Amino acid sequence: MKIVVLKFGGTSVGDLNRIKKVSKIIISYIKKKYKVIVVSSAMSGVTNDLIIKSKKITQNFDKAEYDVLVSSGEQISCALISGYLKSLGYNSKSYMGWQVPIITDLNYSDSKIIKIKTNQIMKHLKIGGIAVVAGFQGVNIENRVTTLGRGASDYSAILLSKYFKAKKCVIYTDVEGVMTTDPKLISQATKIKEISYEEMLEMSSLGSKVMQTNSVQDARLNRIDVHVRSSFTNRSGTLITKKNNIKNNKIIRGISFTKNDAKITLVGVKDRPGIAASIFEPLSKNNINVDMVVQNISANGSETDITFTVKNEDLKKSVKTLKKNNLFKYKKILVDDKVSKVSIIGVGMITTPGVTYRMFKSLSKKKINILVISTSEIKISVLIKRSNVKKAVAALHKEFNLSKV
Numbered sequence: 554m555k556i557v558v559l560k561f562g563g564t565s566v567g568d569l570n571r572i573k574k575v576s577k578i579i580i581s582y583i584k585k586k587y588k589v590i591v592v593s594s595a596m597s598g599v600t601n602d603l604i605i606k607s608k609k610i611t612q613n614f615d616k617a618e619y620d621v622l623v624s625s626g627e628q629i630s631c632a633l634i635s636g637y638l639k640s641l642g643y644n645s646k647s648y649m650g651w652q653v654p655i656i657t658d659l660n661y662s663d664s665k666i667i668k669i670k671t672n673q674i675m676k677h678l679k680i681g682g683i684a685v686v687a688g689f690q691g692v693n694i695e696n697r698v699t700t701l702g703r704g705a706s707d708y709s710a711i712l713l714s715k716y717f718k719a720k721k722c723v724i725y726t727d728v729e730g731v732m733t734t735d736p737k738l739i740s741q742a743t744k745i746k747e748i749s750y751e752e753m754l755e756m757s758s759l760g761s762k763v764m765q766t767n768s769v770q771d772a773r774l775n776r777i778d779v780h781v782r783s784s785f786t787n788r789s790g791t792l793i794t795k796k797n798n799i800k801n802n803k804i805i806r807g808i809s810f811t812k813n814d815a816k817i818t819l820v821g822v823k824d825r826p827g828i829a830a831s832i833f834e835p836l837s838k839n840n841i842n843v844d845m846v847v848q849n850i851s852a853n854g855s856e857t858d859i860t861f862t863v864k865n866e867d868l869k870k871s872v873k874t875l876k877k878n879n880l881f882k883y884k885k886i887l888v889d890d891k892v893s894k895v896s897i898i899g900v901g902m903i904t905t906p907g908v909t910y911r912m913f914k915s916l917s918k919k920k921i922n923i924l925v926i927s928t929s930e931i932k933i934s935v936l937i938k939r940s941n942v943k944k945a946v947a948a949l950h951k952e953f954n955l956s957k958v
């Protein structure tokens with residue numbers, strides 16, 4: 554069976570006109586003899602509004618009810634798409650996560666999919682039906698509704714592609730594809746025609762929200778080619794695929810940046826073996842993800858300053874955990890919640906010397922101070938003042954010739 558999974562993001566289904574437009578796209582695949590599984594996000598803004606409501610009514614909203622609440626936006630968009638397709642004479646049917654079912658683990662608000670049962674939808678596809686599946690949601694073995702994390706309709710689409718062995722998975726969004734950087738920040742950003750899973754994974758996890766991180770990881774593990782394109786134009790998009798399929802290997806493929814980092818410095822920590830573990834263990838036990846870390850030896854050699862970053866939303870909890878921790882002594886804690894991480898990503902840097910130097914040089918030319926550095930084989934990240942992000946990304950975009958297609 555020639556199955557295609559078509560995922561539509563929030564802006565793509567943002568109003569009734571958009572619902573009609575995406576229905577036309579869906580029909581174009583039916584005309585090409587595809588069996589179509591649609592995955593829809595909530596209409597743009599709806600999930601955010603629901604989250605705000607949960608916070609307004611109480612600071613202590615129940616985790617399980619939170620998922621019932623925030624998953625409801627997808628029910629609206631799926632019903633609208635499916636209802637409209639039916640009015641045009643197509644045999645469409647909406648499916649909430651529990652009706653598929655998409656079975657998840659027992660976590661709430663960030664559940665992982667364990668299994669998707671295919672028989673219900675398969676029966677419907679076989680008789681020529683269209684399945685319109687709610688993204689972002691599932692059901693756990695206690696029969697409760699779960700959600701899969703922000704932006705996770707992408708993840709729903711990738712795992713549906715896996716379980717249904719789809720020939721094609723297309724992520725329709727509000728930009729032409731994966732771009733060299735966020736086009737909302739840098740208008741000279743250009744479309745990347747092909748990108749490897751590894752590079753996409755780095756870009757997503759370093760802040761490019763065009764694809765949700767888990768979804769890229771699962772596409773990579775299952776070798777699912779993913780097409781990212783616009784639902785607003787007919788232009789070809791980006792293919793996310795395995796490295797060997799890519800002909801044009803640039804040194805730097807793209808630039809990502811974050812908006813929600815915070816920096817913590819512990820000043821005057823006694824320098825002795827095991828100190829780092831005694832600082833970071835309680836943080837990890839409290840589910841706080843520490844990202845970049847740097848340790849400076851102080852002038853007298855017996856004390857050190859340790860700087861690291863956490864997500865902004867974890868800052869308060871981190872400071873509380875550190876202050877409660879009596880396994881080590883320090884002079885003071887400094888915090889800065891106005892920092893951002895800017896990263897350059899590309900498999901080409903493995904074989905190209907001088908990339909780090911070019912990055913640092915072009916930032917220094919713009920008088921941008923680097924606070925922390927971290928690297929991997931295919932990325933270099935620097936922490937800078939958030940107010941410098943646009944200047945930094947623009948400089949790096951130019952330095953690595955990313956405006957040239």
Ligand code: ADP
Binds near residue numbers: 594726
């Ligand atoms: P959807 O609702 O379709 O899932 P998202 O808002 O999650 O869309 O993702 C698309 C947005 O991602 C774009 O509007 C763009 O601003 C942002 N973005 C950030 N980095 C990139 C990038 N490198 N390429 C394309 N878009 C990016």
Ligand code: ASP
Binds near residue numbers: 563601704705
């Ligand atoms: N509606 C959900 C969100 O806003 C899921 C998604 O859009 O992918 O996070």
Ligand code: MG
Binds near residue numbers: 562704707762
């Ligand atoms: Mg998204």
